Amino acid sequence: MPVLFEPFRIKVVEPLRMTTRGERERLLQEARYNVFRLRSEDVLIDLLTDSGTAAMSTRQWAAMFQGDEAYAGARSYFRFEEVVHSLTGMPYIFPVHQGRAAEHILFTLLGGHGKIIPSNTHFDTTRANIEYTGAEAVDLPIPEALDPETPHPFKGNMDVERLEELIQRHGPERIPVCLLTVTSNTIGGQPVSLENVRAVKQVLERYGIPLFLDACRVAENAYFIKLREPGYAERSPWEIAQELFSYADGCFMSAKKDGLANIGGFLALRDAELAERVGHLLILWEGFPTYGGLAGRDLEAIAEGLQEAFQEEYLQYRVGFVSRVVEWLTEAGIPLVKPAGGHAVFVDARRFAPHIPPEHFPGQAIVCALYLHAGVRAVEVGSLMMGKRAADGRHLAPPLELVRLAIPRRVYTESHLRYVADALADIYARRHELRGLRLLREAPFLRHFTAELEPL
Numbered sequence: 001m002p003v004l005f006e007p008f009r010i011k012v013v014e015p016l017r018m019t020t021r022g023e024r025e026r027l028l029q030e031a032r033y034n035v036f037r038l039r040s041e042d043v044l045i046d047l048l049t050d051s052g053t054a055a056m057s058t059r060q061w062a063a064m065f066q067g068d069e070a071y072a073g074a075r076s077y078f079r080f081e082e083v084v085h086s087l088t089g090m091p092y093i094f095p096v097h098q099g100r101a102a103e104h105i106l107f108t109l110l111g112g113h114g115k116i117i118p119s120n121t122h123f124d125t126t127r128a129n130i131e132y133t134g135a136e137a138v139d140l141p142i143p144e145a146l147d148p149e150t151p152h153p154f155k156g157n158m159d160v161e162r163l164e165e166l167i168q169r170h171g172p173e174r175i176p177v178c179l180l181t182v183t184s185n186t187i188g189g190q191p192v193s194l195e196n197v198r199a200v201k202q203v204l205e206r207y208g209i210p211l212f213l214d215a216c217r218v219a220e221n222a223y224f225i226k227l228r229e230p231g232y233a234e235r236s237p238w239e240i241a242q243e244l245f246s247y248a249d250g251c252f253m254s255a256k257k258d259g260l261a262n263i264g265g266f267l268a269l270r271d272a273e274l275a276e277r278v279g280h281l282l283i284l285w286e287g288f289p290t291y292g293g294l295a296g297r298d299l300e301a302i303a304e305g306l307q308e309a310f311q312e313e314y315l316q317y318r319v320g321f322v323s324r325v326v327e328w329l330t331e332a333g334i335p336l337v338k339p340a341g342g343h344a345v346f347v348d349a350r351r352f353a354p355h356i357p358p359e360h361f362p363g364q365a366i367v368c369a370l371y372l373h374a375g376v377r378a379v380e381v382g383s384l385m386m387g388k389r390a391a392d393g394r395h396l397a398p399p400l401e402l403v404r405l406a407i408p409r410r411v412y413t414e415s416h417l418r419y420v421a422d423a424l425a426d427i428y429a430r431r432h433e434l435r436g437l438r439l440l441r442e443a444p445f446l447r448h449f450t451a452e453l454e455p456l
């Protein structure tokens with residue numbers, strides 16, 4: 001295998017703490033078999049999320065010292081606005097404290113009972129913010145996306161035919177906006193092609209429906225387009241992203257991912273009238289429109305981080321790292337979502353532990369085993385996160401049962417991930433010993449964050 005070259009050197013280090021198997025058994029039991037309830041100090045390698053967990057660069061830390069903390073009209077806002085405007089081409093740019101704050105504001109204005117909001121695939125907070133308003137969130141992935149083995153280059157694509165059917169069945173007046181999530185997180189960090197964005201846009205234009213991007217991993221998506229879509233090899237990831245945004249009427253981005261920041265995000269719009277209404281809610285819920293729930297120094301970190309996230313050497317390393325881990329796990333025979341995605345490795349829990357039915361959370365069984373065995377924290381993206389309960393109490397399983405090993409940006413080395421891959425291979429070799437879990441308590445929405453479980 002070629003050397004994986006990290007385009008940075010390490011200046012500050014944070015020690016990791018190993019626990020014993022006995023300690024982890026107690027800690028997991030106290031956490032009610034939900035790894036969101038663990039203390040991060042009790043985790044050796046934390047692959048819970050790639051969100052807000054990036055290591056910042058010297059340039060980002062230096063920029064933070066330049067933060068202008070004025071309530072209104074801060075210099076840091078204008079620097080942030082210039083970068084976001086250059087990327088998205090959108091005239092109205094609102095900072096928010098993170099992605100879901102943008103979702104809350106947007107769907108409060110566009111959602112509501114009777115409304116339907118389609119996407120290639122909604123992320124959990126996006127879906128929850130839509131459903132909270134009474135609207136319906138509909139996923140329209142291409143069929144290949146639902147088969148972990150199919151090696152389609154753009155599994156994040158939306159099924160354009162089903163989109164048109166949906167519009168004709170319900171009428172365009174019930175569909176206030178259509179989303180494309182780039183990359184598609186819940187089905188494996190898979191990219192959307194520009195060809196697909198153009199096709200979706202064409203259909204939407206015919207019915208007068210605006211297109212919005214959920215753009216938190218847009219740099220990774222742009223890099224996949226450069227690698228895989230004919231005609232884009234010579235374009236820079238930044239230019240490719242500019243073309244992506246050119247088809248959209250608006251977007252929101254959690255800068256905790258491809259903003260390389262630990263907090264923050266934005267909502268960007270083309271429509272002046274919608275922007276005015278967003279501005280009012282922003283003041284109510286987030287803050288004055290030139291800081292939107294962030295400190296001036298956070299805006300600086302994002303302005304710098306966004307530009308670094310599009311650097312080609314960085315993206316080559318980033319995407320190369322994820323596919324390296326996929327290669328190791330494939331060698332161990334572990335069933336995965338293929339091809340490798342941008343921010344995480346996704347294990348196919350259904351084939352890993354076929355003896356555990358969806359209602360007993362096969363993905364969560366693997367997550368618990370990985371923590372017990374090696375102190376590694378992953379996250380379930382399956383029946384616990386996205387399953388539903390039918391009116392008669394039956395469990396409705398989502399199409400995929402996955403375990404996500406999300407790779408924080410610029411944080412772990414190849415040896416850290418080799419350790420994780422070896423640990424997972426050990427568990428796979430003894431997969432018949434895995435046991436399912438039972439839910440003891442759950443919240444009315446986003447239940448995976450706080451649920452309490454027990455092993456069967």
Ligand code: F0G
Binds near residue numbers: 049
């Ligand atoms: N959209 C997508 C596609 C996401 O992955 C996330 C967050 C959000 C929106 C919400 O952004 O967290 O800043 O409020 N994803 C994280 C994850 C939490 O672990 O995948 P946020």
